[in-house]
Amino acid sequence: MLGLIAPVLLLAGLAGPVAADSPELGENIWKKCRACHDIGPDAIRKVGPPLNDLLGRVAGTFPDYIYSKAMIDAGEEGLVWTPETLDVFLERPKNLVQSTKMSFAGLRKQADRDNLIAFLAVYSSDDQTVRDKHLRSADPQLPAEVLAIEGDRDYGEYLAGTCVGCHQQSGEDKGIPSITGWPSETFMTVMFSYRSKFRENPVMQQVAGSLNNEEIAALAAFFQELEAAD
Amino acid sequence: MTLNRRVFIGSAAAATAVLSAPMVRAAGRPKVVVIGGGAGGATAARYIAKDSDGAIDVTLIEPTRTYYTCFFSNLYLGGFREFASLGHTYGKLAAEYGINVVHDWAVGVDRDAKTVALASGSSVPYDRLVISPGIDFVDGAIPGWDLSTQNKMPHAYKAGSQTQLLKAQIEAMPQGGVFAMIAPPNPFRCPPGPYERVSMVAHYLKANNPTAKILIADPKDKFSKQGLFEDGWTRHYSGMIERLGPDFGGNKVEVRPDTMELVIDGEATKVDVCNVIPAQKAGRIAELAGVTNDAGWAPVSGFGMVSKMDENIHVLGDASAQGDMPKSGFSANSQAKVCAMSVRGALTGSKVFPPKFANTCWSLIDTDDGIKVGASYEATDEKIASTGGFVSQNGEDAATRKATYEESIGWYAGISADIFG
Numbered sequence: 287m288l289g290l291i292a293p294v295l296l297l298a299g300l301a302g303p304v305a306a307d308s309p310e311l312g313e314n315i316w317k318k319c320r321a322c323h324d325i326g327p328d329a330i331r332k333v334g335p336p337l338n339d340l341l342g343r344v345a346g347t348f349p350d351y352i353y354s355k356a357m358i359d360a361g362e363e364g365l366v367w368t369p370e371t372l373d374v375f376l377e378r379p380k381n382l383v384q385s386t387k388m389s390f391a392g393l394r395k396q397a398d399r400d401n402l403i404a405f406l407a408v409y410s411s412d413d414q415t416v417r418d419k420h421l422r423s424a425d426p427q428l429p430a431e432v433l434a435i436e437g438d439r440d441y442g443e444y445l446a447g448t449c450v451g452c453h454q455q456s457g458e459d460k461g462i463p464s465i466t467g468w469p470s471e472t473f474m475t476v477m478f479s480y481r482s483k484f485r486e487n488p489v490m491q492q493v494a495g496s497l498n499n500e501e502i503a504a505l506a507a508f509f510q511e512l513e514a515a516d
Numbered sequence: 517m518t519l520n521r522r523v524f525i526g527s528a529a530a531a532t533a534v535l536s537a538p539m540v541r542a543a544g545r546p547k548v549v550v551i552g553g554g555a556g557g558a559t560a561a562r563y564i565a566k567d568s569d570g571a572i573d574v575t576l577i578e579p580t581r582t583y584y585t586c587f588f589s590n591l592y593l594g595g596f597r598e599f600a601s602l603g604h605t606y607g608k609l610a611a612e613y614g615i616n617v618v619h620d621w622a623v624g625v626d627r628d629a630k631t632v633a634l635a636s637g638s639s640v641p642y643d644r645l646v647i648s649p650g651i652d653f654v655d656g657a658i659p660g661w662d663l664s665t666q667n668k669m670p671h672a673y674k675a676g677s678q679t680q681l682l683k684a685q686i687e688a689m690p691q692g693g694v695f696a697m698i699a700p701p702n703p704f705r706c707p708p709g710p711y712e713r714v715s716m717v718a719h720y721l722k723a724n725n726p727t728a729k730i731l732i733a734d735p736k737d738k739f740s741k742q743g744l745f746e747d748g749w750t751r752h753y754s755g756m757i758e759r760l761g762p763d764f765g766g767n768k769v770e771v772r773p774d775t776m777e778l779v780i781d782g783e784a785t786k787v788d789v790c791n792v793i794p795a796q797k798a799g800r801i802a803e804l805a806g807v808t809n810d811a812g813w814a815p816v817s818g819f820g821m822v823s824k825m826d827e828n829i830h831v832l833g834d835a836s837a838q839g840d841m842p843k844s845g846f847s848a849n850s851q852a853k854v855c856a857m858s859v860r861g862a863l864t865g866s867k868v869f870p871p872k873f874a875n876t877c878w879s880l881i882d883t884d885d886g887i888k889v890g891a892s893y894e895a896t897d898e899k900i901a902s903t904g905g906f907v908s909q910n911g912e913d914a915a916t917r918k919a920t921y922e923e924s925i926g927w928y929a930g931i932s933a934d935i936f937g
């Protein structure tokens with residue numbers, strides 16, 4: 287299911303919802319969800335599951351909530367709640383998870399969805415324990431075929447020449463983040479996220495934009511071997 | 517063996533004549549000589565030594581014992597950076613990578629015998645020669661100015677004592693005095709450099725000498741990141757900076773160092789500081805090696821930075837004429853890695869991948885107001901060609917500008933480690 291969404295977004299190079307959206311306006315839209323969902327400290331299960339820490343959560347995994355089989359399957363196929371996946375879901379839930387038991391028609395207006403997602407983000411802690419700690423909510427979910435590309439480590443070592451002028455090979459962070467010792471799947475996801483402009487930094491968009499899938503995989507293979515910073 | 521070399525390098529009194537020793541030891545291994553221990557040369561030496569794991573004998577020839585980076589030297593002028601923080605030494609390259617660091621000048625290259633002559637009188641043989649000597653100034657570019665007047669009118673375009681001198685002169689300006697800059701014509705080292713410098717001087721003056729003026733005589737119609745700089749100057753230093761382009765005589769200048777006068781289109785102005793940045797060419801040793809063209813630069817192929825005049829010589833960094841990359845420390849460092857890969861491929865048969873290059877130049881306009889421009893490049897048969905780039909935008913919020921500045925600090929730390937180990 288999700289296998290279809292992420293690549294479409296990537297290929298189209300669509301920018302995901304951006305940070306300029308307003309959680310305050312989103313709180314108004316939240317009224318449409320409140321009957322079925324709770325959020326905030328001590329949020330309880332209602333008809334639907336609590337939506338704290340939603341960004342980064344694998345679909346259908348809130349403990350002790352009984353989901354539809356459709357939602358559980360979607361999670362098992364790799365659906366993770368990110369601004370991009372939520373945007374599709376909230377526009378018309380059944381478009382994303384066909385047999386979900388959430389009976390809600392959807393939010394037609396892009397701005398409503400953006401603001402609501404910004405509101406939900408406020409209740410998502412930065413520490414996304416479910417996904418790798420290096421991932422941000424904006425990062426896309428890559429299809430398994432892409433993550434499975436075997437990187438040529440030696441090629442990666444050469445290509446890394448471009449990176450280590452900024453990211454120290456020792457893993458030290460003196461103003462530019464450390465990228466050593468990451469799991470290669472995380473590394474690739476983040477590089478795609480810059481390449482597809484889900485992440486904002488123009489330097490990294492440029493760097494990632496000049497790399498093809500094999501090159502990203504090669505870099506992932508090389509950096510994975512280096513000792514992680516603590 | 518390495519131990520001896522370490523002792524030799526470590527002792528400040530050691531004479532360069534001991535040089536013959538490494539040559540004897542190195543017999544049998546292919547030899548690479550690198551002229552110039554700056555952004556390009558030191559990176560190339562380090563990558564060749566590191567990645568060949570001792571299979572290649574690397575000698576680095578560099579006259580100074582401490583290399584002061586031009587990059588971030590403007591930040592020192594603005595008071596954002598200590599002078600000492602710009603200095604880097606060669607200890608690690610010698611001790612950890614086994615590079616023979618020879619503190620001497622290269623004074624000639626015999627391309628037939630494949631040897632480099634040193635000022636001390638000895639000569640060093642090479643299988644491959646890498647030249648990264650940076651820039652020299654075109655003689656007579658600014659009437660009235662030559663190297664003998666550089667202490668009255670500093671260029672501060674090679675970092676070190678010139679940079680300190682310029683700072684001292686700025687600090688000694690009388691209240692309401694005039695700081696003048698003669699900007700260079702294209703192509704030159706660090707396209708945003710003069711304008712970042714103006715920003716940093718303005719930052720200093722605004723706090724310490726707010727009625728002072730800055731006058732720029734510029735032979736170019738336009739310059740790097742112009743819209744961003746001019747926007748920043750209006751926001752931070754309104755009324756302080758005046759730039760005269762070629763339409764106002766910025767291309768017809770001469771100087772009179774004795775009377776501290778700057779003459780623009782026949783009209784003399786008395787100034788308090790005159791920062792003369794003359795037209796540039798490849799460092800002289802490239803010319804002596806016979807690898808430069810009529811314009812004074814060394815044409816190279818992007819595939820390995822190989823000289824178009826001699827396939828055993830590579831030229832890197834500012835001295836090279838390669839195509840679209842700006843002359844920057846970032847570029848020199850990027851080119852050095854492609855060069856290192858090509859040298860290793862030629863001498864040890866290691867794998868050579870298609871070249872890729874990158875550059876980013878950050879500039880600081882005022883406290884936490886950083887901007888950047890960057891691009892990626894690849895080698896084509898014709899030149900090193902840009903494959904796309906980005907530049908900061910006017911109207912970015914303060915957080916973005918601050919993050920950009922912080923990024924540049926991270927880069928300085930990263931690139932220093934990548935150049936000097």
Ligand SMILES: Cc1cc2nc3c(=O)[nH]c(=O)nc-3n(C[C@H](O)[C@H](O)[C@H](O)COP(=O)(O)OP(=O)(O)OC[C@H]3O[C@@H](n4cnc5c(N)ncnc54)[C@H](O)[C@@H]3O)c2cc1C
Pocket residue numbers: 551552553554555556557577578579580583585586587588589590620621622623648649650651672673674705706709710713799800801832833834835843844845846847848876877878
């Ligand atoms: C004010 C200013 C600001 C700058 N800011 C930036 C910036 O922010 N970012 C950036 O990327 N770049 C910046 N640059 C540009 C950067 O400094 C140069 O592009 C870079 O240093 C070029 O590297 P290089 O190896 O070609 O030459 P250099 O770094 O100049 O190294 C050349 C070395 O060769 C040695 N040498 C010369 N002749 C001989 C000889 N005959 N024998 C032996 N050794 C010799 C010299 O002593 C020197 O150490 C700036 C430059 C200036 C002037």
